[in-house]
Amino acid sequence: MTELSATGGRDVHTVRFPAATPPADVDVLVVGAGPVGLAAAVELTSRGVAVAVIDRAPAATLVRAGAMGHTPRVVEHLRRWGLLQRVRDAWTYPPEWHRGTRLVTSLAGHELVPVPAPSFTDRAGTAGHSADEALRRPQTVFQRVFLDHLTERGVSVSGGQELTALREDARGVDARVVDVETGRARTIRAAYVLGTDGGGSTTRRLAGIDRTGEHATEKRLRLIVRTGDVADRIGPAPSATNIVVNARASGFLAAVSAREWRVYAGPYPLEHEPTEGELLDVGRAAFGLDIDLELVSATTFYHATRIAETFRRGRILLAGDAAHVRTPGGNLGEGIGDVVNLGWKLAAVLDGHAPPSLLDSYDQERRPHNWRVAEHALERSRRSQAALAEIRAGGVPDDADLGEEAVRRRAEIGARLRRDRSGSDGVAFDERYDASSVVWYEPGQLDAEQPWRADVYEDDPRPGHRAPDGPVDPSGGTLYDRLGTSFGLLVLTEDRAVERAFAAEAAARGLPFTVVHLTDPAARAVYGTTNVLVRPDQHVVWRGTRLPDAGAAAVLDQVLGQEAGAPAAHPTGPVPTAA
Secondary structure (H helix, E strand, O other), X not given: OOEEOOOOOEEOOEEEOOOOOOOXXXXXXXXXXOHHXXXXXXXXXXXXXXXXXXXXXXXXXXXXXXXXXXXXXXXXXXXXXXXXXXXXXXXXXXXXXOOOOEEEOOOOOOEEEOOOOXXXXXXXXXXXXXXXXXXXXXXXXXXXXXXXXXXXXXOEXXXXXXXXXXXXXXXXXXXXXXXXXXXXXXXXXXXXXXXXXXXXXXXXXXXXXOEEOOOOOEEEEEEEXXXXXXXXXXXXXXXXXXXXXXXXXXXXXXXXXXXXXXXXXXXXXXXXXXXXXXXXXXXXXXXXXXXXXXXXXXXXXXXXXXXXXXXXXXXXXXXXXXXXXXXXXXXXXXXXXXXXXXXXXXXXXXXXXXXXXHHHHHHHHHHHHXXXXXXXHHHHHHHHHHHHHHHHHHOOOOOOOOOHHHHHHHHHXXXXXXXXXXXXXXXXXXXXXXXXXOOOOOOOHHXXXXXXXXXXXXXXXXXXXXXXXXXXOOOOXXXXXXXXXXXXXXXXXXXXXXXXXXXXXXXXXXXXXXXXXXOOHHHHHHHOOOEEEEOOOOEEEEEEOOOOOOHHHHHHHHHOOOOOOOOOOOOOOOOOOOO
């Protein structure tokens, strides 16, 4: 259990990993106990896969807080895992501090672009593409919640265990793991190894997978600074999420706890090492106050793109930062998207419902998506830097200056910032897979697709797209709640011929399968046809009014990566190393 601090925030400063001995044999060995690695274990465990997680570090700490903001798409996955309320409950600063993302000259200064504040009387809920709202929690909260969940289910998570070698054969992988404290080595036999061990991934290096993309030409630092009690200066409920624009500081100033804040510093030349005094001056400029600050941590990051040449090599797979590092902003969401895409596929292969070739589609689908998002993030950062340079060249008035000219200049700055502001619905929701071998596209569909856009998203029920979600139960249940973790057929017609054919074929294969009848005319209007097949990661893979000539078997063969007419796959769990 997390403890309440004096200010009401939960204490998740340190998440210690168990000092346990990992098992000798497992279906999937996850290397890296960050939020993506633990999410992978949660996803796989929900599908009955035997998982073990190892990490070289003994613990994770809040001062290297990592991701903070999480899209509604991430929240949808938390909800499906049954962990959303736990994450919500584990706030580290009072939730009333969060009033949207404010653009300001400093925390104590002037608002540059007004942002509507949430209203106490607004109970309309979330409109748009998801039944769930975006969420702000440090990634250590995710790790704490995921770790507790896995412990309750008897899943092995071991800190202080370093991967040093991988040896793959036709039936599995031998992973050599060394206890960091004792130096003792052991071998873990796994059917598959999933590397979620960060940008400097040992798993990726041992698999011989290179990366491509642009290198950075300068660096930035993500600071965590600690304040004293400054409520008398900034109020008892300060804005928790701010983008600062002034002559000394720029970028996020965001609370990670009631006393610790994230501040961005830079850019600096790659070879420059700023002093602690320089960094604390940036922190004070972001607050807009001459206050005592303690520098708790400083982590270097880059505006650059480095993506693995493949996310799969044989029985070794990569996810999260091990697979793709890019300009910050939503990276954890992409990592969770990776493991949700991969989880059901690994389970299907291990259970014998699909051949190992199904795993090729993980790379086919996720790598192009990550390139799209990375290119957008890099271009967005360049636009932001150009706007900042332009604003600073024209001058930013001191916060204490309340004169007419200062007011006019701040209005000019706000107008300039608005020019570059755009939505991010496409980044959050448009995980379209438009080059996949396991999606049954409609004739001419790919030629007619609108280009992917980061700022725009419209519900799209065509194959390869995220299935539009919505309420199906007056008590609050959604379509995703109803589908659960299995393949699902949405039936939007009184004709049940397609339903019976799919249900019979799934039963013959022993494939978990759910049928959902949607009689709401609005749902029928959204989906635009009478039958829609949705796979376990909530993506549409086929839709139509009737089956193809080869029947339901042909559709399931394709979406499971099975060649038409080929015999069923066989379970491919770990085969013990020969004595």
